[in-house]
Amino acid sequence: MQQTVDQKDRYLSAFEGFERRLNGKSASPLHTVRRAAIARFAELGFPTTRDEAWRTTSVAPITKVAFRPATGYDPQGLTAGRLAPFLFEGLACSQLVFVNGYYSPELSSLRALPEGAQAGSLAAILASDPEAVTPHLARHARYQDHAFAALNTAFIQDGAFVRIPKGAVLEDPIHLLFVSTARGEAIASHPRSLIVAEADSRATVIESYVGPDQGVSFTNGVTEVVAGENAVVDHYKVQREAREAFHVATFHAHQGRGSKLSTQSISLGGGLVRNDVVVALDGEDAEAALNGFYLADGRQHVDNHTWIEHVQPYCTSRELYKGILDGESKGVFRGRIFVHPMAHGAGRGQLLVDAIQSNPNLLLSDRAEISTRPQLEIYADDVRCTHGATVGQLDENAIFYLRSRGIGLEEARQVLIKAFADEVLNLIQVEPVRAQLERLVSQKLEAGRRARGAR
């Protein structure tokens, strides 16, 4: 604990500087939340491996770096050309670009939105119409027991704000592109996003976290999604930060009655990565699908913590997280399903909870590791909760079968690895995103194969 005191102080004094820059705006209700969050962070400090939720992920490397907090929009010399590799070819979408957490008007491009819909900078809406935000912002993502979420909440300033009004259908997806730079300077950013899909609306939102520079950066993002009654939200998060990057992100969705949410988290980049995905099914007949794919090699460390809360009856959750670990990489998966006590009433003769979770992992190297742990906490009857985790190498029988038909050994291995990944990548409904990710995954696998061959 003593060790991290200095590092904690660094963030506490950064907060003081941040407060001074806010001038008169520090009287807002939001600032009360920020103050509560920094106070909570001061109590919590950075987690250590003695904390249950961080047992297998040490954040010490993050706390050792003296990051400069990003304090405002600075384009850092970024051009559309440099961002081109991070776009989805052929995807017609509104694109909001954020540089180290701050909205870039010149790099962003908006398409026509349905009437009454909003997509833009959170800072702008906080300045112009805070009432649109306060009912939701920081109401869902819990920071009381999560130091990084507390830190993000304390530094709330900019990020994306998307609101789809009641009954509206967003035709083109919205792409939120968060760029972390590392141009000779280690920067910490805390992008904060809020996506509100009101009753009966439909929207697809893609978040990309990317790093065009080689170098150390620290992104600590929080995204809150509020899905109103019967809203349909498809969410994707693609993490392609630089190899040296630290990436910590919390996604929190709150679902109303009859809403359908799918969220897919794909993690390819970063050196030390931690994702927390929390979904609260807080209305009858809500459905959630949580999918994830992580592909790590070298010394990458990728931790996915998911937490599904079945609060109201007759909800369904489906979860498929798949991982491929090569080199000396390490993967962590913890899948928590929490079923709240539920009143039966007359009942519908239907399961109160229908939850299926699965976490298959493929290890391509003897030195790669995975730690996988389901955790079911059930305080209601008439539920179905199943989970399954597997850790394995490629199926020797399948390799032999392919070879017996003339396919070479290395090709057979690649076919099977690809098939393992495709099961989850094929769940991506936005074709240009799926195609792009398939290419990226193939490229990374190919690089891994060459590295193996070289050893």
Next chain:
Amino acid sequence: MLEIKNLHAKVEDKEILRGIDLRVNAGEIHAIMGPNGSGKSTLAQVLAGRGEYEVTAGEVTYEGKDLLDMAPEERAREGIFMAFQYPVEIPGVNSAYFLRAGLNEIRKHRGLEELDAMDFLALAREKLKLVEMDEGFLRRPVNEGFSGGEKKRNEIFQMAVLEPRLAVLDETDSGLDIDALKIVSNGVNRLHTPDNGVIVVTHYQRLLNYIVPDYVHVLVKGRIVRSGGKELALALEEKGYEGFEAEAVKA
């Protein structure tokens, strides 16, 4: 085309094949029969090149080449095909993709042009008729969710597409009802030409009513204890393997 001499093989320190001699010429159908545990499936697996089996003695010459020196894929490219007793399910790998990849490797090896997706489809459609399979099979993942009969028909379909010089059918009859057995046998018979050889590994005589062998070999405890014509299979059906097991003990 195939000559096996004094073949010994073991798996996990257990000797299973204890001196097999067998010669198969082009145009011939050989049946290998034997009780459970006699080593007949091991023989098929060794010919296909499965790594778990260690050949401890003997040699196998195929078309004048040392077969045991070849990787499984090289054997396939040289024209050997094994129909699996337990075809493997491969989720996520499309059947058409899988088979075209295999076929094109074999065609490359033979100096033929690779087939594109269209030409492959035309060929596959033709061959599917042989085993009375629906075109929908091609779009499904390899063997995934197939019934036992579908899997066996799929093996013969693959054989039809790959056109092997030597086909080894490993208990292709097991788990088949009589209709499926007829379809599978009919497929094998139509693929049999004076240029290729077939080795049928089976426990039961039943299959040999449909695929009529030129030679029958009785395998017991890792050795061929008797060879004869198709009438040997009928004798086996009547008397069972007991008498031959006694012979194996004496030998």
